[in-house]
Amino acid sequence: MPKRVDHDVRRREMAAALVRCARTRGLGQCGFREVAAEAGVSVNLVQYYFPTKEALLLGGLVYLRGLIGARFDDLPSEPRARVRGLLESVLPTDEASTDLYRVHAAYAALAFTDPALAAQPHAAGPDELLPVLSDLLTALAVPEPAVTATALLALCTGLSAYLTSGFLTAADALRVLHAELDRVC
Structure with missing residues (x-):
C-alpha cells in the first residue's frame, strides 16, 4: 500500500x-x-x-x-501589560528571536529590489500589529493612538537593529522601551 x-x-x-x-x-x-x-x-x-x-x-x-506570530500567542489580556508584552516580543532579545529578526530583515531588504516579493506581506508584522497596538492604546486613553502605535513600532525597529548590531544589550533595549512606554502610558 x-x-x-x-x-x-x-x-x-x-x-x-x-x-x-x-x-x-x-x-x-x-x-x-x-x-x-x-x-x-x-x-x-x-x-x-x-x-x-x-x-x-x-x-x-x-x-x-507563522513563527513570528506565535511569539504573540501567550500575551496577557490587560491592555497595558499586553502592549508591553507585544512590543517586548518584537525585540530580538535572545538567540532564537535574533535569528528570526535577521531572516525577516533579509526578506525586507530583498523586497526593496524584488517587486514580486515586495507585493507579499514582507512587512506584515507592523501592518498586522499597528491596528492591534492602536486599539490597545485607545483602550488606555492614549492621545493619538495610531500615531503613538506607529512611533512605538518604529522605536522597536530601531532597537532591533541596534540589538542585532551589538550596539545595545537586551537589557538596555528593554530599558529604553520601558521608559518610552512609561512616558506614553
Whole structure:
C-alpha cells in the first residue's frame, strides 16, 4: 500500500529548511540545492512543492511569519501589560528571536529590489500589529493612538537593529522601551 503524504506538512518542512538555511548562510545563498540538503530530500522534491525560486521564497516567508506570530500567542489580556508584552516580543532579545529578526530583515531588504516579493506581506508584522497596538492604546486613553502605535513600532525597529548590531544589550533595549512606554502610558 502506498504511503500517504501530508503535502502541507511536507511544504512546511521545506519552508522550515529554507529558514534554517537562511539563518546560517543568508537568504541570498539559499537555492533549491541548499534547501534540499537542509531538508534531507531531493532537489526534485523541493521543486515539486516550490516550482520557482519565488515560490520557495514566499513559502519561507509564510513559514517565518507563522513563527513570528506565535511569539504573540501567550500575551496577557490587560491592555497595558499586553502592549508591553507585544512590543517586548518584537525585540530580538535572545538567540532564537535574533535569528528570526535577521531572516525577516533579509526578506525586507530583498523586497526593496524584488517587486514580486515586495507585493507579499514582507512587512506584515507592523501592518498586522499597528491596528492591534492602536486599539490597545485607545483602550488606555492614549492621545493619538495610531500615531503613538506607529512611533512605538518604529522605536522597536530601531532597537532591533541596534540589538542585532551589538550596539545595545537586551537589557538596555528593554530599558529604553520601558521608559518610552512609561512616558506614553
